[in-house]
Amino acid sequence: MSKRILIDPVTRIEGHAKISIFLDDAGKVSDAEFHVVEFRGFEKFCEGRPLSEMPGITPRICGICPVSHLLVSAKAGDAILAVSIPPAAEKLRRVMNLGQIIQSHALSFFHLSAPDLLLGWDAAPGQRNVFGLAATNPDVARAGIRLRQFGQEVIEILGGKRIHPAWAVPGGVRSPLTGEGRDKIRAWIPEAHDTTKLALDIFKTVLQGHQQEADVFGDFPSLFMGLVDSNGGWEHYGGKLRFKDSNGRIVADQLDPQKYFEYIGESVQKDSYLKSPYYKSLGISGGMYRVGPLARLNVCDRIGVPLADAELKRFKGLRRGAVTSSFLYHYARLIEILASIEFIERYLEDEDLLSHDLRADAGINSLRGVGAGEAPRGTLFHDYTVDRNGILKKVNLIIATGQNNLAMNRTVAQIAKHYINGPDIPEPMLNRIEHGIRCYDPCLSCSTHAIGQMPLRVQLIGPGGRVVGEATRG
Amino acid sequence: MNNFMSRASQCLVIGYGNTLRHDDGVGVEIAEAIAAMNLPGVEVIARHQLVPELAEPISKSRTVIFVDADPAASAGTALLPIAPSESKQLMAHAANPRSLLALARDVFGGNPKAWSLAVPVEDFSFGFGLSHRSQAGLRSAVQLIQDLVAGSTNLA
Numbered sequence: 001m002s003k004r005i006l007i008d009p010v011t012r013i014e015g016h017a018k019i020s021i022f023l024d025d026a027g028k029v030s031d032a033e034f035h036v037v038e039f040r041g042f043e044k045f046c047e048g049r050p051l052s053e054m055p056g057i058t059p060r061i062c063g064i065c066p067v068s069h070l071l072v073s074a075k076a077g078d079a080i081l082a083v084s085i086p087p088a089a090e091k092l093r094r095v096m097n098l099g100q101i102i103q104s105h106a107l108s109f110f111h112l113s114a115p116d117l118l119l120g121w122d123a124a125p126g127q128r129n130v131f132g133l134a135a136t137n138p139d140v141a142r143a144g145i146r147l148r149q150f151g152q153e154v155i156e157i158l159g160g161k162r163i164h165p166a167w168a169v170p171g172g173v174r175s176p177l178t179g180e181g182r183d184k185i186r187a188w189i190p191e192a193h194d195t196t197k198l199a200l201d202i203f204k205t206v207l208q209g210h211q212q213e214a215d216v217f218g219d220f221p222s223l224f225m226g227l228v229d230s231n232g233g234w235e236h237y238g239g240k241l242r243f244k245d246s247n248g249r250i251v252a253d254q255l256d257p258q259k260y261f262e263y264i265g266e267s268v269q270k271d272s273y274l275k276s277p278y279y280k281s282l283g284i285s286g287g288m289y290r291v292g293p294l295a296r297l298n299v300c301d302r303i304g305v306p307l308a309d310a311e312l313k314r315f316k317g318l319r320r321g322a323v324t325s326s327f328l329y330h331y332a333r334l335i336e337i338l339a340s341i342e343f344i345e346r347y348l349e350d351e352d353l354l355s356h357d358l359r360a361d362a363g364i365n366s367l368r369g370v371g372a373g374e375a376p377r378g379t380l381f382h383d384y385t386v387d388r389n390g391i392l393k394k395v396n397l398i399i400a401t402g403q404n405n406l407a408m409n410r411t412v413a414q415i416a417k418h419y420i421n422g423p424d425i426p427e428p429m430l431n432r433i434e435h436g437i438r439c440y441d442p443c444l445s446c447s448t449h450a451i452g453q454m455p456l457r458v459q460l461i462g463p464g465g466r467v468v469g470e471a472t473r474g
Numbered sequence: 475m476n477n478f479m480s481r482a483s484q485c486l487v488i489g490y491g492n493t494l495r496h497d498d499g500v501g502v503e504i505a506e507a508i509a510a511m512n513l514p515g516v517e518v519i520a521r522h523q524l525v526p527e528l529a530e531p532i533s534k535s536r537t538v539i540f541v542d543a544d545p546a547a548s549a550g551t552a553l554l555p556i557a558p559s560e561s562k563q564l565m566a567h568a569a570n571p572r573s574l575l576a577l578a579r580d581v582f583g584g585n586p587k588a589w590s591l592a593v594p595v596e597d598f599s600f601g602f603g604l605s606h607r608s609q610a611g612l613r614s615a616v617q618l619i620q621d622l623v624a625g626s627t628n629l630a
Binding site for chain 1: 494525526527530576577581
């Protein structure tokens with residue numbers, strides 16, 4: 001009789017989810033689903049609010065990546081005002097987004113994933129956290145906390161506060177970088193570089209002992225999507241969309257994010273509040289794509305700063321074609337931290353950052369506007385429709401975690417097939433399955449607007465839909 | 475207000491909460507009130523929520539006061555001593571005072587005296603502003619912190 005394994009709650013991710021693993025009559029894993037079981041509904045309750053409020057409201061979606069929502073919301077506002085914002089404002093927004101990438105990626109690597117990677121899958125669950133890391137690798141734990149602090153500092157220096165800054169507005173930003181703020185950021189740069197090098201060295205060592213995980217934790221063909229500049233370079237704020245396949249072939253390029261709905265379809269799954277977007281031309285069965293650090297490094301031809309480009313070359317050398325293992329999201333994340341530090345360092349030399357020419361004023365010139373940008377976890381879209389008075393009539397948000405939903409399902413199934421044989425799930429196996437999800441660093445607070453912390457439930461389900469096994473944590 | 479301490483302080487006040495949920499923001503408002511007084515030797519941090527990065531400034535302080543709304547504080551504003559947590563669990567963006575004290579000790583090597591200042595509240599609904607109960611708690615909390623800093627409240 002076939003069975004279903006349920007993992008509920010999933011731990012060390014942002015939000016609340018459960019995993020169902022389906023067994024066939026022979027007791028072998030046949031499929032898996034990642035369910036997101038909470039709902040907040042920002043798209044609906046933003047209707048009726050003035051456009052000017054959206055950069056203040058939407059960052060409340062998330063305490064980890066509020067900056068991504070802030071910037072993309074402001075960009076949707078730019079499109080509705082139909083303005084080109086002053087160059088200084090764009091540079092300042094870029095610096096804030098780079099700070100956001102650093103802090104979010106540092107959180108993912110040092111707080112959420114390093115305990116597994118450094119303490120081992122079989123370590124006691126109570127030790128697989130930053131305290132366990134501090135006990136065995138105190139310098140790593142300390143450096144990781146401070147690296148995230150650096151990213152938060154960049155955000156706070158620009159926006160006035162590190163969580164939910166209401167700094168970017170349609171048409172630009174409210175304030176420049178001060179000379180004092182620039183000096184503070186500059187003083188952090190050497191330590192940030194040292195920590196990133198430490199993390200890269202750690203991960204490369206870890207990878208040598210984790211070849212099986214690299215092969216099993218989500219290594220399968222898929223499309224990859226991300227923003228690139230007009231020359232195919234790494235982008236995080238502007239640019240156009242590019243899709244590549246797992247052979248490294250460009251499937252579509254320089255697609256206008258304003259018309260995302262022409263390329264991206266949105267489906268829903270039973271038992272989950274997470275949307276499942278797909279590449280429209282190939283339909284939901286063939287259009288699965290991944291976003292985020294792994295995808296961004298796969299789709300770009302270069303990054304544009306020397307240290308990160310050297311790492312990108314090593315990264316791309318790991319596989320022929322695209323790098324298809326989701327375990328290597330970790331590596332991609334560290335490379336993007338390095339890139340972000342280098343770009344911030346470069347921007348600090350630009351006197352434009354101190355300029356007070358920061359806003360373009362205009363009325364409502366377009367009744368629909370799309371903002372797109374690269375959040376730490378992947379491409380983020382805010383699509384607003386307004387009336388002549390700038391009141392929101394319709395809101396559509398496409399979040400990175402949702403775009404990885406189909407790939408997360410595939411990843412869980414792949415890991416489960418490898419490690420589970422029968423209805424029993426030993427805890428270390430449970431943790432491997434969870435880690436497969438953690439590779440994507442999902443933010444369910446964003447993608448469904450879930451409230452609360454992030455527990456995990458795994459259910460083992462038989463062919464008739466009967467729950468025959470269950471494991472719960474959190 | 476010094477939002478991120480760069481040097482050791484005698485006393486660190488951390489007020490936290492969500493100012494969009496009425497009384498839940500009382501900790502933030504108390505922190506802002508204390509910051510406006512520029513009390514010597516006092517550093518102030520106001521936060522939406524407690525995060526792991528606070529462990530470092532905590533580790534550098536001699537005394538830390540965590541200020542938060544407490545619907546169960548029926549007897550009035552209460553200053554209670556707290557110790558590092560035995561449990562080694564820490565959520566990335568939902569830490570609690572005791573786990574932060576443990577992190578400050580284990581990772582940054584600092585073990586300050588720590589206090590929880592629980593402010594009586596009653597209204598966590600959506601919106602700005604404090605209830606009468608919370609406003610009274612705010613006044614009382616500010617006085618308690620001032621007394622502590624002036625040495626008239628013995629916390630040893």
